[in-house]
Amino acid sequence: MKIGIAADHGGYELKENIHSYLVSLGHEVQDFGAFELNNLDDYPDFVVPLARAIADQTVERGIAVCGSGVGASVAANKISGVRAALINDHFSAHQGVEDDDLNMLCLGGRVTGSMAARELITAFLNARFTAEERHMRRLGKVRLLEHENLRT
Numbered sequence: 001m002k003i004g005i006a007a008d009h010g011g012y013e014l015k016e017n018i019h020s021y022l023v024s025l026g027h028e029v030q031d032f033g034a035f036e037l038n039n040l041d042d043y044p045d046f047v048v049p050l051a052r053a054i055a056d057q058t059v060e061r062g063i064a065v066c067g068s069g070v071g072a073s074v075a076a077n078k079i080s081g082v083r084a085a086l087i088n089d090h091f092s093a094h095q096g097v098e099d100d101d102l103n104m105l106c107l108g109g110r111v112t113g114s115m116a117a118r119e120l121i122t123a124f125l126n127a128r129f130t131a132e133e134r135h136m137r138r139l140g141k142v143r144l145l146e147h148e149n150l151r152t
């Protein structure tokens with residue numbers, strides 16, 4: 001799978017660890033930065049380019065890390081076609097994909113350790129959207145909101 005990753009300073013160290021893990025699993029990884037630790041950098045500068053790549057389908061899934069994962073998910077969800085969530089538990093890591101077609105996993109570099117992050121990532125990447133009718137219906141309503149936002 002082609003996977004994009006991004007982080008600010010709060011997630012930089014975990015992103016580097018995740019990068020190695022994804023490569024070891026045989027995935028193709030596109031890193032959207034940060035490429036060095038700079039405590040003054042801003043998560044939208046890295047997370048939004050990753051989100052745009054997901055929306056453009058140049059990467060299949062994304063993993064974004066900031067200090068808590070909150071800022072990353074807030075920024076990513078501004079991009080139409082991106083369904084990002086801060087995930088801290090195994091159930092949500094796969095159920096978010098199966099039911100809600102989650103395409104960006106957000107993690108907190110100051111919250112989640114590297115081994116726990118790897119387990120969450122494995123659950124996220126192994127999961128597939130079920131496309132059951134009720135989920136399609138709900139996502140259709142979400143997509144209408146994206147179109148509404150384009151008009152404003």
Ligand SMILES: O=P(O)(O)OC[C@H]1O[C@@H](O)[C@H](O)[C@@H]1O
Pocket residue numbers: 008009010011039043066067068069070071072
């Ligand atoms: O290092 P500082 O700037 O205090 O905090 C940055 C973090 O605070 C939140 O916006 C994000 O989680 C970001 O990673």
